[in-house]
Amino acid sequence: MPEVLFPLDSDKPFTEQEKLGHNRWHPDIPPVASVSPGDSFRVECREWFDGAIRNDDSADDVRHAPLNSVHTLSGPFQVRGAEPGDLLVVDILDVGPIPQETGPLAGQGWGYTGIFSRSNGGGFLTEQFPDAYKAVWDFSGQKATSRHIPGVEFVGIVHPGLMGTAPSAELLARWNRREGDLIATDPQRVPPLALPPEPQDAVLGGVDAGDFDRVASEAARTAPPRENGGNQDIKNLTKGSRIFYPVFVSGANLSVGDLHFSQGDGEITFCGAIEMGGFIDLHVDVIKGGMDTYGVSENAIFMPGRTDPQYSEWLAFSGTSVTLEGEQRYLDSQLAYQRACLHAIDYLTTFGYTPEQAYLLLGAAPIEGRFSGVVDVPNSCATVYIPTEIFDFDVRPSADGPVRIDPGQGAPRSAD
Numbered sequence: 001m002p003e004v005l006f007p008l009d010s011d012k013p014f015t016e017q018e019k020l021g022h023n024r025w026h027p028d029i030p031p032v033a034s035v036s037p038g039d040s041f042r043v044e045c046r047e048w049f050d051g052a053i054r055n056d057d058s059a060d061d062v063r064h065a066p067l068n069s070v071h072t073l074s075g076p077f078q079v080r081g082a083e084p085g086d087l088l089v090v091d092i093l094d095v096g097p098i099p100q101e102t103g104p105l106a107g108q109g110w111g112y113t114g115i116f117s118r119s120n121g122g123g124f125l126t127e128q129f130p131d132a133y134k135a136v137w138d139f140s141g142q143k144a145t146s147r148h149i150p151g152v153e154f155v156g157i158v159h160p161g162l163m164g165t166a167p168s169a170e171l172l173a174r175w176n177r178r179e180g181d182l183i184a185t186d187p188q189r190v191p192p193l194a195l196p197p198e199p200q201d202a203v204l205g206g207v208d209a210g211d212f213d214r215v216a217s218e219a220a221r222t223a224p225p226r227e228n229g230g231n232q233d234i235k236n237l238t239k240g241s242r243i244f245y246p247v248f249v250s251g252a253n254l255s256v257g258d259l260h261f262s263q264g265d266g267e268i269t270f271c272g273a274i275e276m277g278g279f280i281d282l283h284v285d286v287i288k289g290g291m292d293t294y295g296v297s298e299n300a301i302f303m304p305g306r307t308d309p310q311y312s313e314w315l316a317f318s319g320t321s322v323t324l325e326g327e328q329r330y331l332d333s334q335l336a337y338q339r340a341c342l343h344a345i346d347y348l349t350t351f352g353y354t355p356e357q358a359y360l361l362l363g364a365a366p367i368e369g370r371f372s373g374v375v376d377v378p379n380s381c382a383t384v385y386i387p388t389e390i391f392d393f394d395v396r397p398s399a400d401g402p403v404r405i406d407p408g409q410g411a412p413r414s415a416d
């Protein structure tokens, strides 16, 4: 096992650990450790809400989830010799949940998926699903099952939802400018168009007390993916993946967190993956001048791992860029993917699932999403693919009609 450079104690909150991580992006957040090109090391990660979501049968915790506190990131890790303009080569040697039996991280063995309420984060289908719900998943080896969504068991696709390099001061200023301009177009919108810097609940690692207020007022929120990678939520960044991150600051300052046991493409409920705490083993290297050499002016490139679940049969749903009210939109692929997902949810409810159970399942299971056609005016075509083998009943259409499953207690909803 590689050396643990960022250890965590499961009994302590993020801010009381041996090494203090961060939950904002800023070039002045100092590294917690230094590594050299060619080094391998282990990083332990808190789940993204730092333990605020419980293994119980109420979604009150999701309803009031502390959004200002995300994401609890481990790092930054300084890579000696990396300079702006280089590519940082990051290999994911291994990634997994908190081991259940041994060590200071013992005891999780489960994760959760949430539907955020419209007034606290929202989600991809927040118009249709404005209230908070959750599903708790139990892990057994590679497989996940949920007492809140009966009749389904699937192999997870374990990956970090969030990993990236630190922005330069210039890049950070660009983010704040362009996101601020967007917010200004509709500042009162619920959910908001973007999230401005928020000093409340900012955790900034080893930033000096004298600099804290300035850094907290400038530091970018971690919710969106950006040029540095960040919260890309790419489910295919599994064990074996190699990612090439642009380097914007001396030492690259890599950070990682938001581990997922599984996720469908799009992470559609916003808290749509199976969120968990865990560990990730990384190997780093540097391609000097690689950004220029390979035309990577911004945004990471990557080679996915080869440990995806092996499903061979899929039931797919399609959608086009027409609103539920029947209005024609022009090549709106976001809308087309929403419609494909809604069609899948409508279908699954004919078997007895509640709409919320179906929505949570699409967020959490290893479903594939594609933009199938983006040029055939006026309709984009998006498709979503569900592996049929994850159900313990026949989910395919037939002349006999759908078998009715017992939806059990359903997915817990919040009280308010």
Ligand code: ZN
Pocket (backbone or CB within 6 Å): 048, 161, 258, 259, 260, 273, 275
């Ligand atoms: Zn996540």
